[in-house]
Amino acid sequence: MIKITKTSNPQYHDFDFSDIKFGQTMADHMFIADYEDGTWKNLRIEPYGPLTLDPSMMALHYGQAIFEGMKATKTYDGIPVIFRPHLHAERFNISARRMAMPEFPEDLFVEAIKTLVALDSNWIPRGDDAALYIRPFMVATDAQLGVRASNNYKMMIICAPAGKYYAKAIKLLAETTYTRAAMGGIGFVKAAGNYAASLLPALEAKKKGYDQVLWLDAKEHKYIQEVGTMNIFFVIDGVVVTPSVDSKTTLRGVTRDSIITILKDKGYKVEERRLSIEEIRDASIAGTLQEIFGSGTAAVVSMVQDLSYKDDVFHLDSKFEIATLVKKEINMIRQGQVEDKFNWLYPAVMDNSIVR
Numbered sequence: 001m002i003k004i005t006k007t008s009n010p011q012y013h014d015f016d017f018s019d020i021k022f023g024q025t026m027a028d029h030m031f032i033a034d035y036e037d038g039t040w041k042n043l044r045i046e047p048y049g050p051l052t053l054d055p056s057m058m059a060l061h062y063g064q065a066i067f068e069g070m071k072a073t074k075t076y077d078g079i080p081v082i083f084r085p086h087l088h089a090e091r092f093n094i095s096a097r098r099m100a101m102p103e104f105p106e107d108l109f110v111e112a113i114k115t116l117v118a119l120d121s122n123w124i125p126r127g128d129d130a131a132l133y134i135r136p137f138m139v140a141t142d143a144q145l146g147v148r149a150s151n152n153y154k155m156m157i158i159c160a161p162a163g164k165y166y167a168k169a170i171k172l173l174a175e176t177t178y179t180r181a182a183m184g185g186i187g188f189v190k191a192a193g194n195y196a197a198s199l200l201p202a203l204e205a206k207k208k209g210y211d212q213v214l215w216l217d218a219k220e221h222k223y224i225q226e227v228g229t230m231n232i233f234f235v236i237d238g239v240v241v242t243p244s245v246d247s248k249t250t251l252r253g254v255t256r257d258s259i260i261t262i263l264k265d266k267g268y269k270v271e272e273r274r275l276s277i278e279e280i281r282d283a284s285i286a287g288t289l290q291e292i293f294g295s296g297t298a299a300v301v302s303m304v305q306d307l308s309y310k311d312d313v314f315h316l317d318s319k320f321e322i323a324t325l326v327k328k329e330i331n332m333i334r335q336g337q338v339e340d341k342f343n344w345l346y347p348a349v350m351d352n353s354i355v356r
């Protein structure tokens with residue numbers, strides 16, 4: 001049972017939904033649960049606000065911190081819906097296991113998000129690409145120095161309205177010095193530390209005029225992994241190719257899965273396999289490289305206009321037909337404008353929780 005304390009001072013009236021600066025304003029409420037004595041306790045929704053934490057809290061020192069990112073939208077007839085929450089719940093627990101953190105029961109994860117989104121449904125923006133971004137996360141809270149798995153944790157969910165993300169086509173740099181994830185590591189985990197490690201390479205790429213880094217494998221700098229906030233797709237001679245996630249060095253994106261499912265359903269040939277950067281160079285030279293696009297919850301789809309690798313630039317002078325198609329299809333599903341034939345939408349409507 002989730003105990004709900006509503007804010008007496010909701011802020012959505014004063015929020016400018018026509019000019020959303022993503023991540024700067026949070027919705028009115030947050031969900032919190034405490035892991036103590038081997039179980040999740042004190043499930044509650046409260047007015048959004050700061051926490052009091054012990055400075056020796058383990059997450060702050062040893063990085064036991066994981067998160068998820070997902071979205072809620074409103075269908076054209078006004079029903080709040082969450083996009084594929086069970087798959088995010090499953091991935092949250094895959095992350096938890098690898099980081100020696102407790103799992104959060106999937107049903108409870110979905111219930112908590114549903115209740116929170118229902119309560120803050122006034123924060124769901126309308127329009128193409130717009131959504132309420134949902135950020136579940138878990139942190140280690142033992143107040144003690146010394147490296148070991150924490151015994152206590154907090155699982156929280158906060159929400160922020162989101163408008164358009166990378167609107168224009170982006171420039172990527174295939175990274176040949178730094179790496180993101182090695183075999184046996186935590187590349188498949190949505191861990192806070194993965195992002196911390198990516199910041200310096202991203203800054204250096206930015207200085208050279210690129211928007212993001214394309215990560216290559218850690219051993220040979222040869223095989224393509226992902227962008228670090230997005231998975232990556234290539235269209236080569238009419239075939240859609242995306243790096244396999246089997247080696248556990250790449251995050252298994254929910255958007256990636258949605259795109260593969262939609263394209264296969266529409267009869268496209270989609271391959272998940274090992275893909276080398278040389279293969280992309282060869283396709284570019286041969287004139288068969290038709291599209292490159294990234295996929296992630298934040299942007300849904302980001303078209304890539306240039307990919308640089310060593311001294312070469314693979315320029316895409318493309319209409320991005322497939323990228324445009326999948327982006328539109330996912331947006332239409334989320335807004336209830338086409339049939340939800342894969343059962344991806346989960347309605348966020350309140351039921352039997354206690355409101356006081």
Ligand SMILES: *Cc1c(COP(=O)(O)O)cnc(C)c1O
Pocket residue numbers: 069190226227228229230231251252253254255256295296297298
């Ligand atoms: C979240 C994330 C993605 C995209 O995953 P989605 O589930 O589609 O949002 C891709 N790569 C990394 C490293 C990520 O953390």
